[in-house]
Amino acid sequence: MSEAVPSPTRSPWRRRGLLLAPVAVAGLAGAGFYAMLRGLGTGRYDPRGVPSALIGKPAPDFTLPPLEGADRPGLAAADLKTGRPVLVNFFASWCVPCVIEHPQLMRMAREGVPIFGIAYKDKPEDSLRFLKQHGTPYARLGTDQPGRVAIDWGLYGVPETYLIDGAGIIRWRMAGPVTEEILADQLTPLLRRGA
Amino acid sequence: MIRWLLLALLWCGPALAVGDPADQLPDPAQEQRARVIGRELRCMVCQNQSIEDSDADLARDLRRIVREQVAQGKPDDAVLRFLHERYGDFVLLKPPLKPETVLLWATPALALLGGLLLIRGLRRHRPPPLPDALTPAERDRLAQLAGRPQE
Numbered sequence: 001m002s003e004a005v006p007s008p009t010r011s012p013w014r015r016r017g018l019l020l021a022p023v024a025v026a027g028l029a030g031a032g033f034y035a036m037l038r039g040l041g042t043g044r045y046d047p048r049g050v051p052s053a054l055i056g057k058p059a060p061d062f063t064l065p066p067l068e069g070a071d072r073p074g075l076a077a078a079d080l081k082t083g084r085p086v087l088v089n090f091f092a093s094w095c096v097p098c099v100i101e102h103p104q105l106m107r108m109a110r111e112g113v114p115i116f117g118i119a120y121k122d123k124p125e126d127s128l129r130f131l132k133q134h135g136t137p138y139a140r141l142g143t144d145q146p147g148r149v150a151i152d153w154g155l156y157g158v159p160e161t162y163l164i165d166g167a168g169i170i171r172w173r174m175a176g177p178v179t180e181e182i183l184a185d186q187l188t189p190l191l192r193r194g195a
Numbered sequence: 196m197i198r199w200l201l202l203a204l205l206w207c208g209p210a211l212a213v214g215d216p217a218d219q220l221p222d223p224a225q226e227q228r229a230r231v232i233g234r235e236l237r238c239m240v241c242q243n244q245s246i247e248d249s250d251a252d253l254a255r256d257l258r259r260i261v262r263e264q265v266a267q268g269k270p271d272d273a274v275l276r277f278l279h280e281r282y283g284d285f286v287l288l289k290p291p292l293k294p295e296t297v298l299l300w301a302t303p304a305l306a307l308l309g310g311l312l313l314i315r316g317l318r319r320h321r322p323p324p325l326p327d328a329l330t331p332a333e334r335d336r337l338a339q340l341a342g343r344p345q346e
Contacts (some may be wrong), residue, residue, distance in 0.1 A: 050239070052284030121252070147256055156239035156253055167346040 034054035060152035064142025075142030092122040093130035101177035109137035
């Protein structure tokens with residue numbers, strides 16, 4: 001019987017607000033979800049895309065031995081300071097997305113972009129076989145079998161690609177394969193600007 | 196035969212255990228410190244596990260680095276800083292307080308405040324309590340109702 005007592009203080013606006021608030025919240029959540037899905041489709045939103053902590057900082061100091069039989073010199077931090085932008089690409093023969101990005105690396109190498117490779121936690125003979133099969137885009141090639149240098153770069157998986165400007169500062173990082181879209185939309189404009 | 200199989204299975208036990216004893220520090224106090232530090236660090240591959248809980252390759256590498264630095268006598272915050280410099284805020288399971296994270300840290304306080312305001316608002320609009328004394332007419336009616344089954 002008590003609920004039958006109408007509250008004179010409750011204005012119709014208040015009632016309407018109470019009714020509309022959940023609808024508005026649901027609507028906003030739906031819009032957010034839609035934007036997320038769209039972003040996933042176009043690649044603008046990447047839930048795993050963690051920004052590198054090293055952007056704007058000099059590349060870490062390191063020296064890596066060459067890959068025996070690859071006919072390329074090893075790689076050290078000093079090699080990165082060439083006065084022009086260079087790419088550092090971590091790869092491994094056991095990494096499937098590395099195969100996806102390899103044609104893009106080969107194309108950039110043909111166009112004269114210096115690419116330095118680091119074989120991450122890979123047996124030398126496996127790396128060699130991988131490069132024989134897919135081609136060697138790397139001007140220099142270091143091997144990081146223990147994966148320690150990779151940690152100094154903040155690497156958390158392969159492939160990862162870093163763009164280093166002429167002064168040796170890290171300007172861009174791609175965690176995952178450099179697809180044709182990423183090459184066209186992100187990397188090529190950066191390289192054209194001279195990073 | 197079955198007895199032998201069971202024995203063999205028991206023997207396999209240690210090999211299946213998650214923590215590799217070879218990766219642990221001989222000094223239990225240092226190992227304990229390394230575990231506390233490791234639980235503060237996110238495994239970047241699995242994202243919602245600490246490096247102490249994760250089986251991922253990278254988590255194992257990071258566990259080793261933490262133990263190496265603890266064994267070298269580095270203080271806890273220096274070990275955390277080492278990984279923070281390389282992996283950024285995301286590696287810390289407890290996000291640092293800075294302008295971008297103020298809202299995150301303030302959320303519990305804001306939620307509590309919102310809840311208190313809501314409770315206050317609801318109390319204000321509660322209908323006035325009913326008078327507890329019955330009117331004589333009601334008392335008569337009640338007596339009538341209560342008396343009916345005896346009729």
